[in-house]
Amino acid sequence: MAKNSLLKIARSLFYTFSGISLIYGCASIGPGPQGGPKDKTPPKVLSMTPKNLTRNFKAKKIVIQFDEYFKLTDQYKQFSISPDVEVMPTLKIKDKSLEITFTDSLEKNTTYTLNFGKAVGDVNEGNVTKNLTYVFSTGASLDSLSISGNIKESQTGKPLIEGVAFVLPLSRDSIFGKKKASIYTLTDSSGNYKINNLRADTYKVYALKEQSSDKIYQQSSDEIGFVKEPLVLKKDTQNVNMMVFKEDAILFRINDRRLNADGSISMNFNQKLKKPEIVVTEPKNLDATKLVKFNKNGDSVKIWLADLSFDSTKISVTNAGKLLQTVTFNRGKKDTYKRSLVATDNIETNLINPNKPFTLTFGMPVEAVDPSKIVLMEDSVVKTNFTVVKDSANFLAYHIRYPWQANNIYEIKFGDGAFTGLFATKSKEFLKKFQLAKKDDYGTLQVKIIVPEPNKQYLLEITNEAKAVVNNLVVSLDTTVKFANYRAGRYFIRIIYDTNKNGIWDTGNVKLGLQPETIYNEPKELSIRANWDRNETITLPKEK
Numbered sequence: 001m002a003k004n005s006l007l008k009i010a011r012s013l014f015y016t017f018s019g020i021s022l023i024y025g026c027a028s029i030g031p032g033p034q035g036g037p038k039d040k041t042p043p044k045v046l047s048m049t050p051k052n053l054t055r056n057f058k059a060k061k062i063v064i065q066f067d068e069y070f071k072l073t074d075q076y077k078q079f080s081i082s083p084d085v086e087v088m089p090t091l092k093i094k095d096k097s098l099e100i101t102f103t104d105s106l107e108k109n110t111t112y113t114l115n116f117g118k119a120v121g122d123v124n125e126g127n128v129t130k131n132l133t134y135v136f137s138t139g140a141s142l143d144s145l146s147i148s149g150n151i152k153e154s155q156t157g158k159p160l161i162e163g164v165a166f167v168l169p170l171s172r173d174s175i176f177g178k179k180k181a182s183i184y185t186l187t188d189s190s191g192n193y194k195i196n197n198l199r200a201d202t203y204k205v206y207a208l209k210e211q212s213s214d215k216i217y218q219q220s221s222d223e224i225g226f227v228k229e230p231l232v233l234k235k236d237t238q239n240v241n242m243m244v245f246k247e248d249a250i251l252f253r254i255n256d257r258r259l260n261a262d263g264s265i266s267m268n269f270n271q272k273l274k275k276p277e278i279v280v281t282e283p284k285n286l287d288a289t290k291l292v293k294f295n296k297n298g299d300s301v302k303i304w305l306a307d308l309s310f311d312s313t314k315i316s317v318t319n320a321g322k323l324l325q326t327v328t329f330n331r332g333k334k335d336t337y338k339r340s341l342v343a344t345d346n347i348e349t350n351l352i353n354p355n356k357p358f359t360l361t362f363g364m365p366v367e368a369v370d371p372s373k374i375v376l377m378e379d380s381v382v383k384t385n386f387t388v389v390k391d392s393a394n395f396l397a398y399h400i401r402y403p404w405q406a407n408n409i410y411e412i413k414f415g416d417g418a419f420t421g422l423f424a425t426k427s428k429e430f431l432k433k434f435q436l437a438k439k440d441d442y443g444t445l446q447v448k449i450i451v452p453e454p455n456k457q458y459l460l461e462i463t464n465e466a467k468a469v470v471n472n473l474v475v476s477l478d479t480t481v482k483f484a485n486y487r488a489g490r491y492f493i494r495i496i497y498d499t500n501k502n503g504i505w506d507t508g509n510v511k512l513g514l515q516p517e518t519i520y521n522e523p524k525e526l527s528i529r530a531n532w533d534r535n536e537t538i539t540l541p542k543e544k
Contacts, residue, residue: 165208446480
C-alpha cells in the first residue's frame with residue numbers, strides 16, 4: 001500500500017513539473033533550440049515610420065521594425081545624430097522594434113542623419129547591422145551630396161576593413177580629437193566608403209582605425225588618415241582616398257622600466273628613436289662600464305652595468321644629443337640576482353646555411369671564451385681548427401668558424417664554463433648537432449628595379465612569409481639586384497619612398513599636415529625554388 005502511494009506521488013510530481021516546464025517553455029522569448037547551422041545574418045529592417053528620407057518631418061518618434069529580436073551594444077558610443085542636438089534622442093527596444101524619441105526641438109529646414117554604427121545586433125550571435133542610418137529633413141528638401149573613396153593601411157597597403165571615415169565641417173574642425181564624430185560611415189571589406197546626405201560646405205576628411213569604438217581619435221592607440229587640404233563640396237565627389245598610419249607620440253615617455261632579476265636594466269619607449277644614446281649620470285664611474293643594446297626600432301633598450309653595489313643609479317635617455325628623460329633605479333643592499341648564460345642558434349631543422357657561419361646569440365654579454373672546453377666533431381672525428389669570433393655589430397653574438405663540408409655530420413659540445421659572462425656567470429654544458437645544408441637547396445632571385453624619378457631614394461626590402469625583413473638595400477637609379485642563396489619559399493618585396501633620405505620609413509603627423517612616406521607593396525608573390533634562378537622586373541609607380 002505504501003509503495004502504491006509513493007508511486008502516485010511520484011507520478012503527480014512528474015506531471016506537475018512537466019506542466020510547469022511546458023508553460024514556461026511556451027512563454028519563453030529566449031534563444032531557440034540549440035543545434036543547426038550558425039546564424040550569420042544580422043537583423044534586417046522591415047519598415048521605418050515615418051519613412052526614411054522623409055521631408056517636412058514633424059514627428060516626435062521614429063519606429064524601426066526589424067525581422068528578429070535584437071540588442072543594442074555601446075549605444076552611447078555608436079549612435080550619433082548630425083547636426084548635433086543639445087539633448088540626444090532616447091533609444092528604446094520594444095519587441096522587435098527600436099523607438100527613437102526626440103525630447104529636444106529640431107532646427108527648421110535642416111537635414112538630420114541618425115547613424116547607429118555597430119549598435120544594432122542580433123541577440124544570440126551578435127551579428128551587427130552595419131551602417132544603419134535614418135535621414136530626414138525638417139524642410140522641403142534633403143541634403144544629397146556625397147563623398148566616397150577608399151582607405152588602406154599605410155604599412156601593408158591592405159584595405160582598412162570596418163574603419164571609420166568621417167568628415168567635419170571646416171568651421172567645426174577644432175573638435176577633432178575632442179568630441180565624437182557624428183558624420184561618419186564604416187568601410188566595407190574592400191576598404192571602400194561613402195558618406196551620403198551632405199550639404200554643400202567645406203569639410204575636413206579623416207579616416208580612423210580605432211581601438212575603443214568611440215569615434216574620437218586617441219593618438220596613443222588609434223591610427224589616423226586624412227586629406228591634407230579642406231574639401232569644398234559642391235557636387236558628389238569620388239576617389240577621396242586615404243592611408244591610415246600610427247603617429248609618433250608627441251611627447252617622449254618611458255612606458256616601462258625595470259631592474260631585472262639578473263641585474264640588467266630594461267626600458268621601453270613610446271617613440272622610435274633614430275639616434276638614441278644612454279648615459280649613466282650617477283654614479284658617474286659606471287657610465288664607462290655600461291653595455292647597451294637597443295632593438296632595431298630604437299624603442300626599447302637593455303643595459304648591463306659591471307657594478308651593482310649602488311643604492312640607486314640615474315640613467316638618461318638622449319636622442320641625437322637631446323636629453324629626453326632621466327630615471328632613477330633603486331636597489332636594496334640585500335638584493336640578490338639570478339643569472340644564467342644561455343644561447344640561441346641559427347640552426348634550422350638541423351641544418352645551417354652554407355653561406356653563413358654557425359652563430360650563437362647569448363642573452364647577456366660574454367666576457368671570456370675558453371676554446372679548450374669546446375669539442376667539435378666531424379663525422380665522429382675530433383677537429384681543432386675552428387675559431388670562436390665575436391660579431392662586429394652585435395656583442396651578444398659569437399660565430400664558430402670552420403670549413404664545414406656538405407654531407408658531414410657535426411656535433412659541438414660546449415662544456416661547463418666554455419663561456420663566461422658578467423659577474424663570472426658560467427655557461428652550463430650544452431650540445432649542438434647539425435649538417436651543412438646543400439647549396440642546391442637554395443635559389444637566387446634577380447630583380448630589375450625601374451624607379452619613377454631618378455636621384456630620389458628608395459628602400460627595397462625583401463620579406464619572408466612571416467613578413468620579417470630578410471634583406472634590404474638602398475636604390476636611387478634603375479638597377480638590377482641579385483639576391484643569392486635563399487632557402488626555397490615564398491618571398492615578397494616592398495619599397496619605401498624615402499623622401500627625406502634618412503634610411504627609414506617615416507610616419508605622418510596630422511597636426512603638421514604630413515602624410516606618411518609611401519610604401520609600395522609588390523602584389524606579385526616571389527616564390528624561390530631550390531637550385532633555381534628567378535628573374536623579375538618591378539616598375540615602381542610614380543608617387544601621387
